[in-house]
Amino acid sequence: MPKFEITVASADDIARMGDWADAEGWNPGRTDGHAFFATDPHGFLIGRLDGEPVACISVVRYGTDSGFLGFYITRPPLRGQGYGIQLWHAGMARLAGRNVGLDGVVAQQGNYRTSGFRTAWNNIRYEGTPTAETTTPTGVTLVDARTLPFDQLAAYDRRFFPAARDSFLAxxxxxxxxxxxxxxHNxxxxxxxxxxxCRTASRIGPLYAASPDVAAALVAELSATTPGKPVAIxxxxxxxxxxxLMEQLGLAPSFETARMYTGPAPRIDHSGLFGITSLELG
Structure with a gap:
């Protein structure tokens, strides 16, 4: 019988997971692994069949009571043979006792509900080349976020996510x-x-804003970095x-997931969340 073994992923494995996610049409960022591995190096698991990587999952811990599950992939030729569910159980055991979130593709949402997840909202990926003209609101200045004190950025991010995640955000x-x-502003x-x-359209995430016109200004300024090229949010x-706002900018729906949790949906600033950060780590 083939030997199936679950181990903690290496840095090379995380790069491989990005390639697998790309094959699923998820369009991961080219350098996302820099942040993923730093967040929780033990939170990425690989299933190996006779030493060959065939399945993966990320089960990242945030704080003392939150977790996020992503990268749940079994290579297509080996699906339906029980390898993925073994990895799932190992991953969920690592997050035992925590309120676990995930962004589930439509085809898997029924399975996630069977495992105790409940839908909090849906994420719609809007994609395209922004066409509408925008102006930065009066009194607002756009600056390189890396020049700001990190504690200011971390406190702001905490408004939109269920736990502090400094090791990810930096x-x-x-x-x-x-x-x-x-x-x-002031x-x-x-x-x-x-x-x-990313592998295809550049992705904007997170996108936090106090108002639609601030969000529009951020999208316009970022999009100007790659003029004429598509973005996805x-x-x-x-x-x-x-x-x-996405419709006004000329972007169109291209993909859908559901944000799901094993426990109550966390209290966050809904009105200011214009785009989530990542399908893999929340």
Whole structure:
């Protein structure tokens, strides 16, 4: 019988997981692994069949009571043979006792519900080349987020995510092939956005903003970095202002996931969340 073994992923394995995610059409960032591995090096598991990697999952711990599951992939020729579910059980055991979140593709949402997850909202990926003209609101200045005190950025991010995630946020902003912008007004953060190079359309996430016009200004400034090239933003459907903004910008739906949790949906700033950060780590 073939030997199936589950081990903690190496840095090379995490790069492989990105390739597998790309094959699934998820369009991961080219340098996301810089932030992923730094967040929780033990939170990425690989299933090997006779030594060959065939399945993966990420089960990252945040704080003392939160976790996020992603990268749940079994290579297509080996699906339906029980390897994925073994990896699932190992991953969920690592997150035992925590409120676990995930962003589930449509085809898997029924299976996640069977495992105790409940839908909190849907994420709609809007994609395309922004066409609408925008202006930065009066009194708002867009600055490189990396020039701001990190504790200011971390406190702002905490408004939109169920747990502090400093070890993720720092490399997420600073990793290669990306640009991070902050919207400032009288010394206060009014928005934050990161655009990263991906396999196809560049993805913007997170996209936080105090208002649609601030979000529009952030998207326009980031998009100008790669003129004429498409961008993609995973927009929570509870924010109708964000959905309307994407339509105004000329972006169209291309992909859908559901944010699901094993426990109660965390309390976050819904009105300011225009785009989630990552399908893999939340």
């Amino acid at each position: 490399p997420w902003i600073a990793a290669p092939q990306r640009r991070a912008l902050a919207a400032m 010394g206060e953060l009014r928005g934050l956005a990161v655009m990263r190079a 995973d927009v929570p459907d509870f924010n109708t202002a964000a959905v309307h």
